[in-house]
Amino acid sequence: MKQLFFLFSVFFSLSTFAQIDKVEPPFWWSDMHQENLQIMFYGKDISQHEVSAPKDVVIENVLKTENSNYIFVTIKTKDLPTGSYTFNFSKKGTKGFSKAYELKERREGSTIRKGFDASDAMYLIMPDRFANGNPDNDSNVNLTEKANRELPGGRHGGDLQGVINNLDYLEDLGVTALWSTPLLEDNDKAYSYHTYAQSDVYNIDPRYGSNEDYKKLAAEMHKRDMKLVMDYVTNHWGAEHWMIKDLPTYDWIHQFPGYANSNYRMSTQNDPNRSQIDWRYCVDGWFVSTMPDLNQSNPLVLNYLTQNAIWWIEYANLDGFRVDTYSFNDKDGIAKWTKAIMDEYPNFNIVGEVWMHDQAQISYWQKDSPIGAIQSYNSNLPSVMDFTLHDALMTVFDEENPGWDTGMIKVYENFVNDFLYADINNLLVFAGNHDTNRINGIYKSDLNKYKLVMTLVLTTHGIPQLYYGDEIGMVGNKEKLGDGDIRRDFPGGWIGDDNNAFTETGRNQDQEAYHAFTKKLLNYRKEKEVLHFGKLLQFLPENNVYVYFRYDENERVMVVINNNPEAQELELTRYAEGLDGITTGKEILSGSEISLDKTLKIEGKSSMVIELR
The missing domain is CATH 3.20.20.80 (Glycosidases)
Known part of the structure; x- marks a missing residue:
């Protein structure tokens, strides 16, 4: 009876330390650019244990802090294939508990994703x-x-x-x-x-x-x-x-x-x-x-x-x-x-x-x-x-x-x-x-x-x-x-x-x-x-009217913003650098065709987005 009680006590003692409340990151991926992974294991007095891993897993570092509820284990993930890897936690040479950790397969092209x-x-x-x-x-x-x-x-x-x-x-x-x-x-x-x-x-x-x-x-x-x-x-x-x-x-x-x-x-x-x-x-x-x-x-x-x-x-x-x-x-x-x-x-x-x-x-x-x-x-x-x-x-x-x-x-x-x-x-x-x-x-x-x-x-x-x-x-x-x-x-x-x-x-x-x-x-x-990527050419505002162009080798867009309550008429010779010899365009907001040879009238408190033709 005493022996049975002793075995039960050992099992209960080990099981109390077997509690891992959190593992972060919860899993990871193989073939990452970052070669090392630091896994945080968290549980009551977990740092009283030593950590080991399968022979194909290189443990670079085990860090224990002043809080005994944490262990930070750094492993080398370079060349580790996808799969499950078991970490063993032991105390005074006696195995206490284990925790499996998964390395998943990355999406194809993950590293070159476009932001x-x-x-x-x-x-x-x-x-x-x-x-x-x-x-x-x-x-x-x-x-x-x-x-x-x-x-x-x-x-x-x-x-x-x-x-x-x-x-x-x-x-x-x-x-x-x-x-x-x-x-x-x-x-x-x-x-x-x-x-x-x-x-x-x-x-x-x-x-x-x-x-x-x-x-x-x-x-x-x-x-x-x-x-x-x-x-x-x-x-x-x-x-x-x-x-x-x-x-x-x-x-x-x-x-x-x-x-x-x-x-x-x-x-x-x-x-x-x-x-x-x-x-x-x-x-x-x-x-x-x-x-x-x-x-x-x-x-x-x-x-x-x-x-x-x-x-x-x-x-x-x-x-x-x-x-x-x-x-x-x-x-x-x-x-x-x-x-x-x-x-x-x-x-x-x-x-x-x-x-x-x-x-x-x-x-x-x-x-x-x-x-x-x-x-x-x-x-x-x-x-x-x-x-x-x-x-x-x-x-x-x-x-x-x-x-x-x-x-x-x-x-x-x-x-x-x-x-x-x-x-x-x-x-x-x-x-x-x-x-x-x-x-x-x-x-x-x-x-x-x-x-x-x-x-x-x-x-x-x-x-x-x-x-x-x-x-x-x-x-x-x-x-x-x-x-x-x-x-x-x-x-x-x-x-x-x-x-x-x-x-x-x-x-x-x-x-x-x-x-x-x-x-x-x-x-x-x-x-x-x-x-998206065209250059910006802007002109000093006159009479509270701001004119700028977006342009590249293939296209030009003229933007006119009239911040006055009253209509304004622009002398287009001033904007010749932006117009680049173009005398017609389509005003995108209204859908109308625009002549750009001499002057341009714009209503009060309005804007024009003109695709130059």
Whole structure:
């Protein structure tokens, strides 16, 4: 009896240590460019064990931290074929338990996948506010916040199935790339719909659907020659993240100790005269109290984020990243992260949010920047967001009696500084996004001003980005009514909505007017390489009329934007350089033939897109 009790005790003791709660990445792929893989095993006091692997698996390193619940095992994956490999965990020479780990086969051509570029038009959605395709997943028993569509800052139930259901709408509109705000689990008690305070970065939030649903979205988009862009967050996680609740190392996050808020002054990153305390509170300070700041200078953190990003690209078959708060990261760490991804996928694209109001400081963060080179810094980041153009677009079309530096000259001057950028075609140009006031709110639902805005965004150089609902005239004012007001539900995305703006018959007259204009211009742009990669020739605005040309060896397009309430007549001899001897053209927005031999009349508050013949 005593012997039986002893054997039972040994078995029970071993089984208590046999619990592995998490393995991350949960699996990997063979034939990756990155030769080493660091696997994190997590479980109660797991570091009390030693780890071994099959003889064909080379363990490069086993790292145990001050938290006994973690072991980080680095293996050499180069030349390892696909299959299952068993890791054994033993204690004091006695085998305790085992864990199988799978290397999968990569998709053919995975490494040379092509990311988004200036031939694309990107559409930004907040999935919780776009369409509810599966009402059964609006709330989840394991997650705190439940659906409440009556609450502007609550969860409304939009999900991945809702996006999939409306891909035909996006394709018909002329969209070729979709950027969704984050979809990974966010277990915040409130405002979790924005999903930037993630609590698990290997799983889609079940209120949006499943990991398989995300793969399905990518597959359905690829059938339509559309690209899927993931909103990736390197700077912070949510306070509810399971690793934040049980930190692998004290310095996994920035501590002061504990919480201190960022001062948000990103200019301290490249200020040669900065104080260390100001720089530290920018880079190390938390974005908000519920978003602990990740320490990318910790190699464990950096490698975890790198592998997680690559895992999602490979798993979901992604076409790009938009990286949140890019310039708040440790700049050397984020440069390594970016380079590792671009080394794995040389034709991929990543656009970083660098929300600054100075072109030199925005340029600093783009790959091969002449500004960054002054400080011997290269972020390796292919694309940045053109916030200075956005700044101009928010005011310029209300400036009808311009002075020296107001009116259309603000747009002209924005492009004067193109020499600051390493790649002007890889700038994301936009009128608004989920953090800014809606352009139709700013311009008080003036359709003519919307047309001026979108003409510029869709015909200048760079990658145009639209914010969901702008194309049907949606409005919002965050200063007066909070963020929820600029993130309203897309009409028709929920059963019982008053109208369905996803369909022509469901749109009201005003919505259709916005939509028809946007659709015409987007679909024209889709087929015009000259608007993708052609050169830009601009002329100083006269009488608040801005004229520019996009041109290449084969085509020329003339764009005229009249910001006056009154009609204007242009003497075309001034634009001879752009016209290049051509005297006729087709005006795309109206479909009319245009004579360009002497003068050109343009109505007040209107634009013309003329394909030169």
